[in-house]
Every structure is written in structure tokens, then in C-alpha cells.
Amino acid sequence: MRPARTSALVLATGVFFGLATTPISAPRAQDVHGGERTAAPAPRYQSLRYLEDYSYLAHTRGDDPFDRLKYVPLWPGGHLSIGGQHRLRYEYLAPVDLAPASAEPRESVLFVRNLLHADLVFHRQIRLFAQIGSFEALGAPARDEPPGANLLDAPQFFLEIRGKARGVGIVARAGRQEMSLGSTRWVSARDGTNVRQSFDLARISLSGRTWKNDTFFGTVPALERGVFDDAPSFQSKFWGTYFTLAVAPGKAASLDAFYLGRDRPDVTYREISGREVRHTLGVRAFGELASGFEYIVHGLFQGGTVGDASILAWGFAGGLWQRLPGAFSPLRIGVRWDALSGDSRAGDGTVSTFHPLFPNQTFFSALPAIYPTNLYEVHPLMQFERGTVSAEAGCTFFWRQAVEDAVYQPPGAPFIRATESRAPFTAAQMSLSLGYRATRHLSFNAEYSHVFAGPAYVEAGGTDVDFFGTWTTFTY
Structure with missing residues (x-):
């Protein structure tokens, strides 16, 4: 240094x-x-x-x-x-990405x-x-x-x-x-x-x-x-x-409807490249019942053009949670899921790879190993929150929606190309996170994740990945 x-x-x-x-x-x-x-x-x-x-x-x-x-x-x-806010965040990752022979075996960084x-x-x-x-x-x-x-x-x-x-x-x-x-x-x-x-x-x-x-x-x-x-x-x-x-009293039911447009000067999807103009239409239904049950469901459709090709992509996402009764009320159990389209046909003049715009990249975990496009994923989890202490444990399972398309990593670059593997199952990512709010100003967080390499990982030359992160935040 x-x-x-x-x-x-x-x-x-x-x-x-x-x-x-x-x-x-x-x-x-x-x-x-x-x-x-x-x-x-x-x-x-x-x-x-x-x-x-x-x-x-x-x-x-x-x-x-x-x-x-x-x-x-x-x-x-x-x-x-x-x-203001001051944050120190330490991350350790081993190996980095898929760890081919030319890659760094580990990464230790302080942000x-x-x-x-x-x-x-x-x-x-x-x-x-x-x-x-x-x-x-x-x-x-x-x-x-x-x-x-x-x-x-x-x-x-x-x-x-x-x-x-x-x-x-x-x-x-x-x-x-x-x-x-x-x-x-x-x-x-x-x-x-x-x-x-x-x-x-x-x-x-x-x-x-x-x-x-x-x-x-x-x-x-x-x-x-x-x-x-x-x-x-x-x-x-x-x-x-x-x-x-x-659409219902209190928090029982609400509805979102949205249109989002994005214009990017130069993108590439397989053999198609050029200026992209993408239009996203979506709805979201969500709510929380007095029984402690919470739900959220997204539906999205995308159209537009990339160069001379048209865009036709789709996405579904959601989650269900239930707060446990009585003495177990600090606990919630739930499941999240995504189904986001990939491009299954090359050379047909249509791009079907879903683009998530500006996503919360730590939605799955503090380690954003896989970008939310061309995937099926399911994420069972358990959450705990009581006073100043919080915790979450879960495991996310990833499959490719279209094996003819790549697996992507943030910020949307191909991670495992279709030519490297035809296996649909990508990986499973187990995560455990802890949080402690010491005062109104000072908080501590830590997370450990382990990525279990699936066939798509292994066939592309990858192995299991370990991640540890901790961050201390002071806000005023």
C-alpha cells in the first residue's frame, strides 16, 4: 500500500x-x-x-x-x-470469479x-x-x-x-x-x-x-x-x-404499475450489437396482513430494439413471508423467487435476454455472484429481528432459464458463456448475515457466503467460492 x-x-x-x-x-x-x-x-x-x-x-x-x-x-x-455517513467495508473472496489459471486466487479489499x-x-x-x-x-x-x-x-x-x-x-x-x-x-x-x-x-x-x-x-x-x-x-x-x-385499508394490499425506458449507445448480445432502446412495463402487488403474512409479486414485459433486432423479454419475481406467533414473533420464514428470460435462439433477429435496469445488486446476498438475468432462482430464508439485533440465513439456488444464453455477473457481463457449458444448474449460494445497531448512529454488519459450484460452474473451470464481508457504518 x-x-x-x-x-x-x-x-x-x-x-x-x-x-x-x-x-x-x-x-x-x-x-x-x-x-x-x-x-x-x-x-x-x-x-x-x-x-x-x-x-x-x-x-x-x-x-x-x-x-x-x-x-x-x-x-x-x-x-x-x-x-453525513462514514463506512468501512472489508471483503474477502476466494477464489475470484471462476479462478482460471490466470486469475488471482483470492481478493482482500477494504472499501x-x-x-x-x-x-x-x-x-x-x-x-x-x-x-x-x-x-x-x-x-x-x-x-x-x-x-x-x-x-x-x-x-x-x-x-x-x-x-x-x-x-x-x-x-x-x-x-x-x-x-x-x-x-x-x-x-x-x-x-x-x-x-x-x-x-x-x-x-x-x-x-x-x-x-x-x-x-x-x-x-x-x-x-x-x-x-x-x-x-x-x-x-x-x-x-x-x-x-x-x-387498494385495501392499512397495508393489506397495494398495487404498483410502471413504465421504464432505457437508451444505451452500445450493447452486445451474442452476435447482435448496437444501440439499445428498451421499454419495460411492469406491475407489482404487495401487502401485509394482521396475521403476519407478507407477499410481493412482480410481472414485467420488455420490448424495444437492439441495432436492427427486436427485444422480447419477460420477468416474474416475488416473495412470501410469515412471521411466527407468540414467543417466536422475532422470526420470519419465507421464500423469494425469480424467473427472468434468456435468449434461447441465436440468429432469429430477436433478443430475449432480460435486462434488470438498475437492480439492488445485493438482493440475493452481500456477494452479488450472479446478475438477475437469464435465470430461475429460489431462495428459502429465515429472518430474525429483535431490538437492535438482526440476522438472516438462507440459500439461493440458481438455474439458467435458457442454456443457449450465458450466465451473467454484475454489472451484466457474461460470466459463463453458452459455449462453455450447456448445464442448466449454475450454483447454490448459502448465506448467513448478522447486524447490530449499537446506537442510532453506529451499526455493525457481517456476512458469510459459500457458493457451491453447480455443473455449469464446474464445466467452465470453476470451483466453490467463499466470501466474508463486514462493514461498520457511522451516520449522522
Whole structure:
């Protein structure tokens, strides 16, 4: 490791754990009449930090020492909110990928993520949200580029205007921003990777009593490793509209309907390559019953063109969970599944390989071994959550939907080509994860995964894979 990087890592680690262990004395806030404000419990931090609202601190005293950063009054109706997150994530993988003779036998890497943001509220209807981030990957040269590393950039910078008309809430955002839609299965902030997913969008969000809608159009930034060099990529476009409607009281039943469009300048599927314009139509039904039963079901259809070829792809996904009764109520047992199309016919002028857009790549596990396309998978699991402790254990079984198509790995590159194996069964991935939330600010997570090589793995020259990851996160 280079001396400069070693010093930077030691400094970052010292600052990180210093913040985590050093108390901050919050000043006693007074209301406009000179009396002491009553204490208010601090809300949980959001994955999308711009969804947090600390305006309540104008009228009450927070009980968190960082509240002096969360609400800094500037003028009548205006305030500043400052926050951030620092994460150390260690990953060990052996062997790397399929471990052919030329590959590294193992990978040991430390990811360092530092994020700072400022939320400037000019008025209750106008705000400017800005975030900067630094991302390092130490110990593995192959990870020393996005999404593993990015020296310094602005993952988010947007202007927001909000209002209300005839009972409909209206929020308009323009600029670079993170976005998660629905269950985050197809569009997510990609928190598992070191550099999260951002978009350059013009976006309007509407909400009523039982419904909401997001409509957007924009581009996907081209990530570079340097300093403030992640420019908008007008060759890579993304647009769509996403509706959510509550169709039953409480959480019993809700329905999503969405259209998502993606334009990519140059893609390749087997012998077909060129510009891709792909349209995704989808529905999602989900709900939670008083008995502790939860369900979610997705159905998707994709059309469009790749070069001179047409696209005809499909996908189904879902999950069922049941919370156990009585003394076993911290436990949930469940199963997830996916059926995502592959291309079974070469040279027919049609591409049937499903494209998952911007998926939550840690959906199966902290080790995203297989990309969600051209597969059948089933994932029985058990989850535990009680107080500040959580755990999950499960095993995911992967098959190719079309053996004539490849097995893919993130971010969508062929992992096992059809010419390397005709076996449908790819692998089984067993995972055990643990989480502990020490305080509102500090959390610890760890996961172990073992990939049992199936015939497709073995015929392509692969073996079993071991993965261990642990990450410590401090948020304020």
C-alpha cells in the first residue's frame, strides 16, 4: 500500500471511530417565548438522506447530540441541515470469479466511503440539496475504479420545489439525485457497492391520500475515478413513470404499475450489437396482513430494439413471508423467487435476454455472484429481528432459464458463456448475515457466503467460492 494512502486510511479510521465514541454536548434550545423546548425523539436515518425532515426542531428540543447540526436557523422559514455517513467495508473472496489459471486466487479489499451533505432550505417550499463523497478501494487493483473507487465527486446536487394543489402534494426536483422505486428490485440506490447509483433527472412526484406517482426523464452519469469528473452522459438515457395505489385499508394490499425506458449507445448480445432502446412495463402487488403474512409479486414485459433486432423479454419475481406467533414473533420464514428470460435462439433477429435496469445488486446476498438475468432462482430464508439485533440465513439456488444464453455477473457481463457449458444448474449460494445497531448512529454488519459450484460452474473451470464481508457504518 502506498504511504500516502496508508496515512489517509489511518486518519480516516481515527476520525471515524473518534466520531463514533466521542459525545457531543448539545446546546439547550429555547422557544420564541424564551421557555425551554420539550425534548423530541430523533427519527431513524433514511437510505435516501434527502427524505429526512428536521423542521420539527424549530419548535422542540431534540434529544440527540447531533441535532445542533440537523437544524441551523438562518432566517424566518429558512434553515440548514448538515449530515453525513462514514463506512468501512472489508471483503474477502476466494477464489475470484471462476479462478482460471490466470486469475488471482483470492481478493482482500477494504472499501472506505465518506459522504457529507448539506440541505439548505430557503423556504418551506424551496430547498437545495448537495452531497459530496470520497470512495477508496484499498488492496485490490481491480476494484480501484467505479463503482469501487472514486476520489471525490458530487453524488447529489439538486434543486427542489414543493407545493400542494387541490389536495395533491407536488414535489419537483432537478439535478443529480439518487432514486429508489418500489421494492428497489429494478431501480435502487445500490448501497451495497462503494459508489452508490445516481441519476441526472428532471423529476416530478405527486401524492394523494391513497396514491403516489414519480415521473422522470434524464441521463445516467458516466462514472470516472478522478475529482469532480462524473459528467452527465447524454448517450445513456433513463426515463419513466411509477404509480403506487393502496387498494385495501392499512397495508393489506397495494398495487404498483410502471413504465421504464432505457437508451444505451452500445450493447452486445451474442452476435447482435448496437444501440439499445428498451421499454419495460411492469406491475407489482404487495401487502401485509394482521396475521403476519407478507407477499410481493412482480410481472414485467420488455420490448424495444437492439441495432436492427427486436427485444422480447419477460420477468416474474416475488416473495412470501410469515412471521411466527407468540414467543417466536422475532422470526420470519419465507421464500423469494425469480424467473427472468434468456435468449434461447441465436440468429432469429430477436433478443430475449432480460435486462434488470438498475437492480439492488445485493438482493440475493452481500456477494452479488450472479446478475438477475437469464435465470430461475429460489431462495428459502429465515429472518430474525429483535431490538437492535438482526440476522438472516438462507440459500439461493440458481438455474439458467435458457442454456443457449450465458450466465451473467454484475454489472451484466457474461460470466459463463453458452459455449462453455450447456448445464442448466449454475450454483447454490448459502448465506448467513448478522447486524447490530449499537446506537442510532453506529451499526455493525457481517456476512458469510459459500457458493457451491453447480455443473455449469464446474464445466467452465470453476470451483466453490467463499466470501466474508463486514462493514461498520457511522451516520449522522
